[in-house]
């Protein structure tokens with residue numbers, strides 16, 4: 001008994017007091033402190049506390065630490081089981097050894113058997129250099145498990161320190177990445193290698209800090225101001241997710257009336273079609289208690305994605321954002337939303353799509369970078385998804401972008417339009433310029449041409465810039481009053497809760513990656 005108490009105490013000290021102090025002085029918590037903050041109090045059950053590495057090369061046998069630089073086990077968050085590993089930077093820089101990888105793989109295997117989410121807290125110098133290929137093999141074993149777990153259990157990666165080299169690919173294979181601002185970084189090759197190979201001088205933060213990944217690469221889905229905020233974000237995110245792909249997402253208690261009407265919505269769309277507005281105002285208005293957990297908030301801001309509840313039902317939101325690039329679909333927006341739609345579909349989370357899209361972003365930059373292949377990802381994701389899909393066309397649904405945004409023909413279950421909806425092949429000005437090309441050429445000056453376009457645009461607008469033409473063909477199930485949107489969505493979600501749909505049997509699709 002005495003020995004057990006002594007050994008446990010030793011294990012809890014990780015790499016020792018000095019290194020713990022160094023960790024704290026960087027504004028970081030230790031691996032164990034992070035677990036304590038994340039899990040319900042007293043719920044953590046640790047595995048493999050007494051594991052040590054098996055290497056004597058480079059005199060590593062003189063540096064033996066109980067737990068070997070990673071803390072693993074399971075606990076609960078809001079009473080629901082999660083599996084967790086947390087890398088301990090105080091032990092050999094949290095570097096991944098053969099035994100360290102075995103510990104992580106053990107809890108990954110168990111998370112899969114139990115059907116519970118996996119959370120990885122990363123804070124590591126990467127592969128343990130002294131162990132060579134054995135540590136690389138350890139990473140590959142983790143990757144393989146990440147892949148098998150994908151779409152079966154939710155996988156969340158928190159980055160609370162360095163995450164470099166091939167080590168970044170385990171988080172990259174998981175569903176959500178969350179970085180703590182200023183104290184974390186992720187890159188495949190660090191600043192030193194970049195300098196040697198390309199001559200470029202760049203700091204850790206600029207190359208792979210949270211801010212860069214939130215705005216430029218889109219690699220991280222969330223950024224917490226510090227570790228405490230990041231941990232709260234993980235708990236919040238999990239509240240929207242089921243334990244695994246065979247379960248329904250949790251239904252929360254809702255005190256916001258399902259039939260709450262918001263008169264403001266009747267006038268939220270500006271009179272002039274070219275004036276933008278913030279689609280997030282609409283999301284906050286219709287969601288339970290105005291709460292919205294936005295995903296990738298700073299990346300591809302022309303599309304907004306995230307989680308809400310409707311009368312307690314966990315739901316994914318995809319919404320074009322007229323406030324940014326007029327809500328055009330471009331490569332980044334397509335990839336961002338396609339991935340989100342596939343996540344929701346994999347985990348039985350219904351999708352509500354709010355449409356106001358003037359089309360795909362034109363331009364050589366987009367074409368050169370493959371808007372064709374990337375735009376196809378979003379079409380594919382929507383068309384493949386079998387979860388309940390509800391669409392509300394708020395204003396513009398032009399061209400291919402109409403088809404993409406969960407249209408009836410991509411198996412949209414309930415497709416509504418506001419009276420302000422404009423559903424057409426293209427906007428009135430562009431359409432007149434194509435349709436009356438010959439007549440326009442005959443006109444002698446810009447003024448006359450502008451008048452001609454304006455005169456004919458009104459006829460076009462009357463015919464197509466409204467939802468009635470689409471409703472006539474049944475492509476829109478109903479035209480709804482904006483103020484009733486919350487109630488109509490909730491009723492549709494309740495009706496669709498028993499929906500069953502499937503795809504033909506196949507090994508897997510050939511999604512245009």
Ligand code: HXC
Nearest residue numbers: 092093095124125126127128129136139162164165166167
């Ligand atoms: C063994 C390591 C280590 C590693 C750090 N340490 N990284 N030990 N293997 N990979 C040890 C250090 O020797 C040191 O030991 C302690 O951890 C803390 O490291 P410091 O350098 O003092 O800390 P800091 O200044 O904060 O710098 C952190 C760091 C730096 C940026 C992570 O340590 C670093 O650059 N490490 C190497 C990163 C790297 O290139 N790794 C390989 C990536 S490739 P003492 O005893 O002094 O406390 C990779 C391949 C994966 O991982 C492949 C997957 C397919």
